[in-house]
Each structure stands twice: as C-alpha cells, then as structure tokens.
Amino acid sequence: MAISAIILAGGRATRMNGIDKGWALFNQRALISHVISRLSPQVDEIIINANRELDRYAALGYPVWSDSYPDFVGPLAGISLGLQHAKQEYLLSVPCDCPLLPLDLAERLLAALNQHQAQIAVASCHGRSQPVFCLCKKSVLTTLHAYLQQGNRRVSDWQKSLAYVEVDFSDKAQAFINLNTADDLAALELQLSN
DSSP, rough: OOOOEEEEEEOTTTTTOOOOOOGGHHHHHHHHHHHOOOOOOOOSSSEEEEOOHHHHHHHHSSSSEOOOOSSSTTTHHHHHHHHHHSSSEEEEETTTTOOOOOTTHHHHHHHHHHHHEEEEEEEETTTTTEEEEEEEEEGHHHHHHHHHHOOOHHHHHHHHHEEEEEEOOOOGGGOOOOSHHHHHHHHHHHHHHH
C-alpha cells in the first residue's frame, strides 16, 4: 500500500469553546479515536499534527508534529509536515473531526490517482471538493514549500496547481459533515441514533 496518513488536529479551537477539537466527544469517544480506528486499517503509518495538548496526543502512540510555520497557516502546515515526515510514498490527509470517514477513502483516492496519473487526489461530495481529504505523492513537497513561501494559504489553489483529480464520495456524504461546534456533534449523534 505504501501510504502514510496525517490527521490534522492543529486548529485553534475557536469554535469548540476552547476545547481542542480532536478531544471533543462523539458517542462518548474522542473524535481523534474515531478517526484513528477508521484510518488505521487503510494506511501503513499515522502521524498527528497538533499544536496544543501535545502530550495527550503523543499518549495515543503515534508521532506528533507541530506546525513549523510561525503564523497560523491552516491545514497546509499540517500537510507540509506530513510530506516531510511520512515514511511511505503517498500521504493521506484527513481532519481530526471526521468520525465517519470512509473506510475505503485511501483505496478509492489511490485508484483514481493512479488511473489519472495524478499527483494528488481529492475527495468531493455532491459537487463540492473536500480539500483536506486528499492523497498525494510525497514528491509534491517542493511545490507546497514554494506556495507557502509566497504567502499563499488556500489549500485548493495549491492542489489545483498540481496534476489533480477529484473522487466522488457522494455515497458517503455523512463523512464530510462539518463538526465545528458542540451542537454539530450533538446533531450528528441524534441523527445516527434515529
């Protein structure tokens, strides 16, 4: 398979009442625990990008890396870390707040990347790209460094500058529900219990 994964948990927690999003509870388990359990069968290595509660993340048993860029540059900082530290040929990026992430995410992204001879494959759902759910070759690191050095921050703009393919996951729409607040978590729990 030769895939490393980075879980992006380096956000500022501004919308979760200061709680680090990875540790917010969903069905009585931390979001990060849901993500790891769904991701680990799909990849050869997991890395966590976090900027707070580093010891707590490290206790999960995976390498933890903090952003190396001085200003908060968002998800691209985490993807950059993943590309620098991944031991495998491909890097899969996912956010820490996706407790229902597709169990075939890596497989479908890799198949599309190879079929289209692309450098990066990005999940989409009902016509909207989901840029932080992406699989790329490690060789794109130099393009990402150059993009960030120029002061750019938009994930999709960088991705679309590469040999790019989108992969439709409309059959797994719940995987891409934004869980930004405690209310969002409660609503999804309620929806799943019905």
